Amino acid sequence: MDLNSLCYLGLGIISIILLVYICIKSDVRQALLTFMGMVGLGYIIEAVIYNFLSSYQYYPHIIKHEPIYDSALGAIASNALTLPVTATFLAAFRKNWLWAAFAIGLYAGIECLFLELHIYKHYWWKTYYTSIGLCFYFLLAKFLYHKLNRPLEGFFHTFCLYLIISPFSGSLQFIPIMLFSNRYYELGLFTNQAKDTTAFSTIFYLCASLVYVFMVKFLPLPQWVKYSVTGLCMYGATQLLRHVGILHSLVWWDTGYYIALSLLSLLLTEYICKSLHKGPLPAKI
Known part of the structure; x- marks a missing residue:
């Protein structure tokens, strides 16, 4: 297991721990349905920009026999865990825009770090696209959580x-x-x-x-x-x-x-x- 694998697995483990915490401290039904809904939204967005428009590539080095599938696993880790868990956390605990701005800045920093470490690569994508997209993504999570009440x-x-x-x-x-x-x-x-x-x-x-x-x-x-x-x-x-x-x-x-x-x-x-x-x-x- 190399640095690439440890970084992606580390983010995944932290995300799972945070999801468990959210379910314990908030309404578990609303939290899980919001989480799964945001996973679904992330998958659809990723289908367009990642699968068909080839925006970027992940290098988690977990699937050794095929780099494309290895990259897809990195995409799943991001869109099935890290981002939807954060969005659910902000929605479930009614965090204000300062928390959202901090989360966006944190993810921008992680993206830049992953680019520097060569465990993630942009083609035509830019980090500020991620930041702009997360603004709307987090707002939609709050809207969905409220609706599920x-x-x-x-x-x-x-x-x-x-x-x-x-x-x-x-x-x-x-x-x-x-x-x-x-x-x-x-x-x-x-x-x-x-x-x-x-x-x-x-x-x-x-x-x-x-x-x-x-x-x-x-x-x-x-x-x-x-x-x-x-x-x-x-x-x-x-x-x-x-x-x-x-x-x-x-x-x-x-x-x-x-x-x-x-x-x-x-x-x-x-x-x-x-x-x-x-x-x-x-x-x-």
């Missing part, structure tokens, strides 16, 4: 449900590819196979997440029918992508894993849907 309905309920379920679906869809090379995609967006796989994985999980939300919210069918249809949709999508030459499965368990993932994602979508319809638990006297 009461039951959600309508479009905002659907949007938050999608934000929360999509990173779960995306992470569990892509992590086996990074670690076990169980499949790759060949869409032709990029000449590098791993980059092409990363980009299409993003499209895949965003579309799959739409299906889960649609099944739960807009399809008036018995539960067993929904699960059957979801599994069949994943199986059908897998076979279609194979037939047209986009998907290449490399292990025997590939299809079964993604069908099981689709059913687990639907189950979690149902649970989150109900949770968003509920307000916070009454305070204990």
